[in-house]
Amino acid sequence: MKIKEAVNRIKSTSLSINAWEREGYIHIFWNTFTILVVPYEAKTMFDCHFVNPHIKLPADVKAQISGIIGKFLRTPIRERFPEKKYRLRWIDDSDCSKNYIGLHRPTVNYPIIDWYITSTTDNKLNNYHELWTESELEQLKKDNPRLAPAIDAMKEPAEDKDDED
Structure with missing residues (x-):
């Protein structure tokens, strides 16, 4: 607990x-x-x-x-203790907006796993898809061993916010 x-x-x-x-x-x-x-x-x-x-x-x-x-x-x-959360930070845009890699996770309405990049200019992110726990990142690296070094390089701690969990 x-x-x-x-x-x-x-x-x-x-x-x-x-x-x-x-x-x-x-x-x-x-x-x-x-x-x-x-x-x-x-x-x-x-x-x-x-x-x-x-x-x-x-x-x-x-x-x-x-x-x-x-x-x-x-x-x-x-x-x-809650697991730390991370974002996968991609290359910033020319206007200095940050880019993060996210994943459409399968649901009943959208059963396909699909990657996407979120861009933000005001640092407000859609945390639903862009936050990853350490165990999720480890599983992602295990499933895609060629991407493991890139995942480690892109990993950025998410700001601490009060969770509603």
Whole structure:
């Protein structure tokens, strides 16, 4: 379970529960009181910090939060963090607009895999097709070994933005 997923699931357990991620920890609140702090790299419940143990939570909320945190702790630490995203940057146009390589992925309406180049003059990109995870790029290089050096040369980290995942 990824960090953002754990936070969102904890938030959805009750109107009185809130959670957010900050500086390597997931902070969990009941009403306005911090009740639990879970480090991103916690391996067991012993690594978690119970801040206000005297606060009595409803049994159903306690069970739900316990289940979510248990699933989070069973997730390998590497898999908790979102994968970095990249773009494949092509040669810039003469007007200094950036070009990125994208891929029309198969859908029901468009079942053909098709490459395209997106040009942007105002740095606003259609992130739906141009963002690639590290694992997708590795698979792309495995499927097209002759293109592997070009893919490595074109790989550019995407700006960090809040994901809606």
